[in-house]
Amino acid sequence: MLHKERFQKLVEILNEQKLDAVFLAPSSDLKYITGLDFRSDSRLKGALISKEGESFFLCPSLHRDDVESVREEMHILEWNDVDWFQGAFRRGLQLVGLDGHLRIAFTRGIEAGDMIEAVEGLNVQCVNGFSLLFPMRSIKSKEELELMRRASAMNDKMMESLAVYLRPGLYEDEIIKFIMNFHESHGGNPRVPGVATGVNSSKPHYGRDNNRAIEENDIVLVDCGGWYDGYSHDMTRTFFVGAPTEEQRKVYEIVLEAQLAAEEKVAVGAIPSEIDKTARDIITEYGYGDSFNHRLGHGIGMDGHEAPYISQGNHVPLVEGNCFSIEPGIYLKGKFGVRIEDLVVLTESGREIINHYPKHLQVL
Missing domain, CATH: 3.90.230.10 (Creatinase/methionine aminopeptidase superfamily)
Known part of the structure; x- marks a missing residue:
C-alpha cells in the first residue's frame, strides 16, 4: 500500500529541488514509496508523482491486477503491447496537470531507451534522480x-x-x-x-x-x-x-x-x-x-x-x-x-x- 508520509516527504523534496515530477521505475525506491514490488523487464512500468502531490501509475495491461493496492490513491494508466506506453505516459502527464517545459527526475530501474521514448517530442528535461530519495531512505x-x-x-x-x-x-x-x-x-x-x-x-x-x-x-x-x-x-x-x-x-x-x-x-x-x-x-x-x-x-x-x-x-x-x-x-x-x-x-x-x-x- 502507498506509504502516505513517505509520499508527502517526496513531494516536499520535489519542490525543494524545483522538480516538476519524479518517475519511480521498478526498484527499491518504488517499493519504499508505494509498496509495489516490481522487477524491471521489457515493459515499462512505474509511478509518476508530481510536485503538487498528484500521481499516476504507468501499468502494462498484464499487470493491472498487481496494482490493486494503490488504485484508490493513484490514477492507473494502462497500456498494451499494440499501443505501447508513450500514449499512456502523455495522458498521465495531462491527467496530473503537467504540461509546458518540465523537469522530471527518473530514478533507478528504467532503461535509457525507455526514458528517451517516454519523453520524445515533449518539452521535458530529464534529471538524474538516483540520489533523490537518499535523504529519506x-x-x-x-x-x-x-x-x-x-x-x-x-x-x-x-x-x-x-x-x-x-x-x-x-x-x-x-x-x-x-x-x-x-x-x-x-x-x-x-x-x-x-x-x-x-x-x-x-x-x-x-x-x-x-x-x-x-x-x-x-x-x-x-x-x-x-x-x-x-x-x-x-x-x-x-x-x-x-x-x-x-x-x-x-x-x-x-x-x-x-x-x-x-x-x-x-x-x-x-x-x-x-x-x-x-x-x-x-x-x-x-x-x-x-x-x-x-x-x-x-x-x-x-x-x-x-x-x-x-x-x-x-x-x-x-x-x-x-x-x-x-x-x-x-x-x-x-x-x-x-x-x-x-x-x-x-x-x-x-x-x-x-x-x-x-x-x-x-x-x-
Whole structure:
C-alpha cells in the first residue's frame, strides 16, 4: 500500500529541488514509496508523482491486477503491447496537470531507451534522480531498524553454523551453497555470498574466477549479505582453517584495530570522511595503506548498498537513523586478504553494532 508520509516527504523534496515530477521505475525506491514490488523487464512500468502531490501509475495491461493496492490513491494508466506506453505516459502527464517545459527526475530501474521514448517530442528535461530519495531512505524508522536487527541476527546464526562447517577439502562453491541454503531455509533471500579462500582472498571483490578448495592452514574470507522481510544484512568475517602465518596474524590484528577504532568514532554528527580516515590512518601507519583500496563502508537498508557512504569524499554529518557498514581490509596481491565488517546504526541512545558474531582472530 502507498506509504502516505513517505509520499508527502517526496513531494516536499520535489519542490525543494524545483522538480516538476519524479518517475519511480521498478526498484527499491518504488517499493519504499508505494509498496509495489516490481522487477524491471521489457515493459515499462512505474509511478509518476508530481510536485503538487498528484500521481499516476504507468501499468502494462498484464499487470493491472498487481496494482490493486494503490488504485484508490493513484490514477492507473494502462497500456498494451499494440499501443505501447508513450500514449499512456502523455495522458498521465495531462491527467496530473503537467504540461509546458518540465523537469522530471527518473530514478533507478528504467532503461535509457525507455526514458528517451517516454519523453520524445515533449518539452521535458530529464534529471538524474538516483540520489533523490537518499535523504529519506538513509534515516531508518524504528520499525525499519528492528527489521535490520533481525536480519543481522540471522546472519550471526549463519556464521556460527559456518564456523562448524568449514574444513580442508571444501570447495568455494560448496561453502556458497551452505550459506545460501541456511538463509533460504530460515526464510531469508540471500545474495550470492563472497567466498574467497587462500590467494583468492587477496582480491577485495573476488569474482569466483576459480573454484578453489580449502587447504590445510588456509584462510577463508566470507562476505555474506541478503534480505529478511525486505531489509538487508551484511557481514564479513575472515577465518583461519589451521594456524595462520605470522604475517597473516599481523595483518588480521591491524585490520581489527582499524575496524574497532573506526566504530568508536561513529556518533550522531560524526563526519564519514573522518571515520574513514581513522581506519585508513591506522592501516597506513603500519605500511599497508596502498593495500586498503576501497571506501570504509556503505549505507544499507532495502538495498545492500545505499546512503550514507562512509568514504573519503563524504562530509555530510551522520544523523540518528543512519545504518551503515564499517569494513576495512588489507589485500596483499598474490598472497591473501583480510576484511572485517560489521553493521552500525545510530539511535537516540547512541551507536549500536547489530552484528554480534565474534570478530577476534579465529582458528578453526
